[in-house]
Amino acid sequence: MKNFITPTIIILSAWVLSACTQNKASEMQIDKNVVAVRLDSVKSEKVAKPVRTSGLVSSETESTLAFKTGGIIQRTYVKVGDRVKKDQLLASLNLTEIQAQVVQAKNGLEKATRDLERFKGLLADSAATLEQFQNITTVYENAKESYSIVSYNLTNSQIRAGFDGVVLKKWANEGEMISGGNPVFSLSARNQSTWVLKAGVADRDWARLNIGDKAVVHFDHLGDQVVEASVIRLAQGADPMNGTYQAELQLEVGKDQLLANGLVGSVVISPSKTHQVNLIPIESIIEGNGSQAFVYVPAKGNTVKKQPVSVAYFTEKDVAISSGLEHTAQVVSAGSAYLNEASTIMVVQ
Numbered sequence: 471m472k473n474f475i476t477p478t479i480i481i482l483s484a485w486v487l488s489a490c491t492q493n494k495a496s497e498m499q500i501d502k503n504v505v506a507v508r509l510d511s512v513k514s515e516k517v518a519k520p521v522r523t524s525g526l527v528s529s530e531t532e533s534t535l536a537f538k539t540g541g542i543i544q545r546t547y548v549k550v551g552d553r554v555k556k557d558q559l560l561a562s563l564n565l566t567e568i569q570a571q572v573v574q575a576k577n578g579l580e581k582a583t584r585d586l587e588r589f590k591g592l593l594a595d596s597a598a599t600l601e602q603f604q605n606i607t608t609v610y611e612n613a614k615e616s617y618s619i620v621s622y623n624l625t626n627s628q629i630r631a632g633f634d635g636v637v638l639k640k641w642a643n644e645g646e647m648i649s650g651g652n653p654v655f656s657l658s659a660r661n662q663s664t665w666v667l668k669a670g671v672a673d674r675d676w677a678r679l680n681i682g683d684k685a686v687v688h689f690d691h692l693g694d695q696v697v698e699a700s701v702i703r704l705a706q707g708a709d710p711m712n713g714t715y716q717a718e719l720q721l722e723v724g725k726d727q728l729l730a731n732g733l734v735g736s737v738v739i740s741p742s743k744t745h746q747v748n749l750i751p752i753e754s755i756i757e758g759n760g761s762q763a764f765v766y767v768p769a770k771g772n773t774v775k776k777q778p779v780s781v782a783y784f785t786e787k788d789v790a791i792s793s794g795l796e797h798t799a800q801v802v803s804a805g806s807a808y809l810n811e812a813s814t815i816m817v818v819q
Contacts, residue, residue: 507805507815509768512795513749519783519790521679521739525669527721528731531633531659537563538626540649543642550640554631554657561654563627572624575617582606582613635659638731658731665721665729667699669737670714678741679704685719685739689729697729698722701739747782747790751803755781755789765795766802772814774802 541563548560589606592598639656642648667687671679685699703718719737723729750765757764761781769775779794795801802809809815 504814504816505805505808506818507766507774507802507809508819509800509817510751510754510803511800512791512798513788514746515749516744516746517749517790518678518741518744520785521671521675521737521741523669523671523675523717523737523739524734525667525717525719525737527665527667527729527733527735529635529658530664530666530720531635532638533632533657534653535560535629535632535655535657536651536653537561537629537648538650539563539568539623540647540652541567541627543644543646543648543654546640546642546644546654548637548640548655550637552637554635554637556631556633558631559628560631560637561629565624565627568620568624568627571620572617575613575620579610579613579617582610586610629654631657633657633659665723666702667719667721667735667737669717669719670709670712671717672714673708676704676715676717678743679717679739680742683739683742685737687719687721687735687737689733689735691733692727695724695727697724697727697735699737747792748795748798749785749788749790750795750801752784752787752789754801754803754806756806756809763789766806766809767795767798768800768802768815768817772816774809774811774813774815776811777801 544562544564546561548554548558554560585606586609589598589603593600593603635657637655638658641653641655648654679701681701681704683701685701686696687699688696699719699721701717702720703716705716708715717739719739721729754765755763756766756776758781763779763781765777765779766774767777777794777798780792782790782792784790802815805815
């Protein structure tokens with residue numbers, strides 16, 4: 471017996487097959503519009519935008535040493551990097567000229583002393599007038615002061631360390647002619663508790679800082695270690711060269727944390743002044759231009775809405791939003807790249 475397939479059956483089968491194919495395609499299309507996302511809560515907190523800058527390490531106790539008078543440098547006793555003790559002799563001038571000045575002033579004082587004594591007797595015998603005696607007295611006083619000056623200059627023809635420290639820089643060498651007041655050595659205290667970092671901050675950041683604000687400093691040579699610090703001074707005027715305000719921080723250096731003058735440190739200062747912001751994960755931001763950005767927030771019926779926000783600043787993990795999320799409890803933190811406002815979402819953990 472032969473099996474026959476009627477045209478009606480063929481048409482019915484084709485219709486069923488077509489309907490199944492359309493349903494399958496529809497299901498696939500729905501699946502494509504469903505995006506798996508993760509939601510994170512919007513955290514409202516009082517926080518302070520950190521001040522990020524960099525600066526140079528120096529010692530709070532530093533001095534530039536010079537001879538009071540000019541002359542030829544006879545000898546220098548230290549070099550850059552040497553550690554020195556308080557009152558240690560660092561350099562001396564050739565004393566030939568200044569010693570001659572001392573002798574000359576001493577002779578002048580001795581002569582003025584003899585003349586004064588002689589005129590005292592003449593005045594007592596009425597052989598000299600009071601005016602003559604006063605003039606001789608003036609000559610004597612001037613001679614005494616001249617001798618005092620050159621004696622003081624003789625004493626300061628040597629440079630001695632004012633404190634225990636290390637020689638940072640040597641400006642002149644033996645045999646050089648140097649004028650009084652010109653630097654010869656730069657000296658820094660070697661006490662670890664005196665290390666400070668001086669950094670420039672913008673005016674808007676300077677206005678948010680207070681004495682005592684805490685900070686952390688990163689140095690390349692210390693790797694992941696950080697040095698704790700606190701603000702001890704804030705400049706009351708801008709640097710005319712770059713327009714920034716100097717903030718000086720006291721460094722709390724550990725025993726195994728070696729520092730030196732001139733090291734560059736990256737600083738993060740936490741101001742004590744706080745303000746209210748909304749914190750969301752950095753991954754929530756999908757577009758941005760300056761301080762303006764967008765995030766996706768959940769809406770009715772498993773849909774999303776593209777929400778404009780104003781960014782205050784970034785932290786290591788979060789974004790501080792100054793406006794735009796006042797009445798929003800959650801934002802999309804994962805899956806945002808695949809969303810549009812026609813998408814259907816499926817929330818996953």
